[in-house]
Amino acid sequence: MQIPDLQGKVALVTGSSTGIGAAVATAFGQQGMAVAVHCNRTRAEAEAVAAAIEAAGGRAIVLQGDVSDAARQAELVEETVAAFGRLDILVANAGSVVERKPIEQAGDDLYDQVMDLNARSVFVAARAAIPHLRAAGGGSIISTTSLAARNGGGGGSVLYAAAKGFVSSFTRGLAKEVARDRIRVNAVAPGVIMTPLQERLTPAKQIEAAIRLTPMRRTGTTDECVGAYLYLASDALSGFVTGQVIEVNGGIIMP
Known part of the structure; x- marks a missing residue:
């Protein structure tokens, strides 16, 4: 299925060497988009995703770095714009439970790791992207939150659930802040994928x-x-949709 208004658009997808991010980046390539494929350690997998994008008719670069490092996260946005000349879509997807531990056994280091990776990275990416999206005449920020943001997470993942709760709330608040710049801000909340x-x-x-x-x-x-990411990326399909969290969870939690 082709979505005409996505052709030629530029996207940065963090955490796109494997998993959901890889699937989204590949689908963007199939729409004829230019995609910055991001990885931290899995460079070979990111290169494979980039090759698939180019084989499908899109353009791709591979960017590497730890999004837990705020300075590096901001650089990823700037490197995307330097490579492709603009930014239309940011998908802040990188994230992880990091390690499952009960709260009484979780140290400050684990707190910092989980929050920096799952929450701070989304804030920093959005902050860096907004001027470029505004310069492009508008755009879309799509974050990956989680079922855990609503149900508190599975065993040993309270910190992850809390960080994803931040992402969901940040999505709604930022949507109000940038709506008049024609920047839409939404999130996708996968269940058990x-x-x-x-x-x-x-x-x-x-x-x-x-x-x-x-x-x-x-x-x-x-x-x-x-499909949820394609829908939210397209102004033609979701031009009046902002501040929303789309649940993709097989019905385990319903609004």
Whole structure:
């Protein structure tokens, strides 16, 4: 399916070497977009995503760096604009549970890691992107929040849930602040989606319990998340949509 108004647009997708970010970046390439594919450690995977984008008719560069570092996160935005001349869409997707621990066992270092990666990075990316989106005549900021922002997260992920709660609230507040600049700000809240990160950090019993609570009785796939990001990226499809969190969770939580 082609979405005509996305052709030629420029996007930065953080955390796009694997998982949901990779699926979104690849889908953007299939729309003929120019995409900055971001990774931290998984350079080879990011290069593969960039190759897939170019094979589909889009343009791609690979940017590497830790978004927990505020200065590096801001640089990723500037490097995208330097490479492609503008920025139309920011997808602040990078994030992780980091480590599952009960709160009484969680140290200040873990707090800093989780908040810097999942919350501060979204704030810094948006702050850096806004002047460029304004200069482009408007644009779209899409953050990846989580089911955890609403249900408090699974075992040992309270800090992650709290950080994602920040992302959801930040989305709504920022949407009000930049609406008159024709910048729309929204988020996607995936449920239990099977990604390499999920498989590494979530115990099988926890996933099984989530499946039992999900009306569709299964986990989701990264490709099933892509449509929400395409919808929010397109002014033609979602031009009057801002400050919203779209739930992609198989019905495990309903508004």
